[in-house]
Amino acid sequence: MAPSIKDEILEIVATVIEKEAGDISLDAHLVQEVGADSMMALEILAALEKKYHIVVPEERLKEMTTVNKIIQMVETARKRG
Amino acid sequence: MKNNELLKDRIGIVSGGTRGIGRAIVKELVAAGAKIAFTYVKSDAEAKKLLQEIAAAGSEALSFKGDVRDYDTCRDFVEQVKAYFGGLDFLVNNAGITRDKAFMTMEKEDWKDVIDVNLTGCFNMARSCIVTFLKQKEGNIVNISSISGISGIARQVNYSASKAGIIGLTRALAQEVAPYNIRVNCIAPGFIETDMLGILKEELKDKFRRAVPLGRFGNPQDIAKTVLFLLSEQSNYITGQVIKVDGGLHTSN
Numbered sequence: 001m002a003p004s005i006k007d008e009i010l011e012i013v014a015t016v017i018e019k020e021a022g023d024i025s026l027d028a029h030l031v032q033e034v035g036a037d038s039m040m041a042l043e044i045l046a047a048l049e050k051k052y053h054i055v056v057p058e059e060r061l062k063e064m065t066t067v068n069k070i071i072q073m074v075e076t077a078r079k080r081g
Numbered sequence: 082m083k084n085n086e087l088l089k090d091r092i093g094i095v096s097g098g099t100r101g102i103g104r105a106i107v108k109e110l111v112a113a114g115a116k117i118a119f120t121y122v123k124s125d126a127e128a129k130k131l132l133q134e135i136a137a138a139g140s141e142a143l144s145f146k147g148d149v150r151d152y153d154t155c156r157d158f159v160e161q162v163k164a165y166f167g168g169l170d171f172l173v174n175n176a177g178i179t180r181d182k183a184f185m186t187m188e189k190e191d192w193k194d195v196i197d198v199n200l201t202g203c204f205n206m207a208r209s210c211i212v213t214f215l216k217q218k219e220g221n222i223v224n225i226s227s228i229s230g231i232s233g234i235a236r237q238v239n240y241s242a243s244k245a246g247i248i249g250l251t252r253a254l255a256q257e258v259a260p261y262n263i264r265v266n267c268i269a270p271g272f273i274e275t276d277m278l279g280i281l282k283e284e285l286k287d288k289f290r291r292a293v294p295l296g297r298f299g300n301p302q303d304i305a306k307t308v309l310f311l312l313s314e315q316s317n318y319i320t321g322q323v324i325k326v327d328g329g330l331h332t333s334n
């Protein structure tokens with residue numbers, strides 16, 4: 001079975017933040033609780049854009065606070081095509 | 082590498098591209114193989130002529146009428162450039178104005194106009210480009226400051242302040258984005274033969290000319306060639322610097 005979008009995104013986030021995917025709770029605040037910074041958020045965004053062939057406006061960066069919210073954002077962007 | 086390949090197929094923006102130093106920069110970069118989008122505010126005729134000259138030479142450029150002091154205008158412009166050329170590799174912040182006056186007669190509008198265009202314009206353009214550069218982990222910014230921003234020039238309190246601000250912006254931003262393979266440098270032209278210098282009295286021009294060790298005023302190409310150097314791989318290990326291009330006028334910091 002192909003990995004779910006949730007697992008894929010969690011893997012990308014974990015790689016950028018340099019943590020184990022299993023240690024990142026889906027609703028944990030990435031900056032306040034997981035230790036990410038704004039540049040990491042940007043790297044996550046760049047990786048998502050490349051992987052899913054989507055374009056996310058820069059303004060959406062500040063909404064990328066948890067893995068769940070990132071998943072939501074990617075799904076919306078993919079529907080928009 | 083030949084000069085006409087230094088920026089082969091690179092895509093870049095030059096603010097204030099129709100006149101003086103900006104025009105020379107646009108032409109130099111196009112001749113080096115770059116695809117250039119330039120901004121201007123008033124000079125419709127000059128912009129059209131420049132586009133024609135570039136087309137006649139078999140290259141492509143894009144013009145955009147808009148004021149760099151407006152943040153949203155800059156954002157729009159950058160998005161348009163990316164959509165049109167399919168990417169963005171570098172930015173040259175050149176747009177600048179003067180409102181020279183004795184300080185006691187300088188109005189707050191004279192101050193605000195010069196700071197807004199020269200310094201805030203740099204912020205607006207750089208901020209509009211930086212996310213693209215960060216994402217691609219590649220980018221290059223060259224800001225045009227002035228000798229006036231290093232040593233100060235009487236009757237240019239506003240201009241000197243704006244150009245000194247550009248130097249601070251350059252140094253701070255260079256440190257911040259260097260880990261992302263983005264270089265930020267700044268050029269401080271001395272006396273360059275442009276409209277800006279043309280407004281000086283002949284007497285004063287002679288005095289200034291005699292003060293230049295190389296014995297002549299610079300021409301816009303002297304600056305354009307330095308921009309090309311800073312944008313090309315030839316300067317790969319240079320960032321956060323202020324390069325004085327002034328014929329030897331200032332030989333220390």
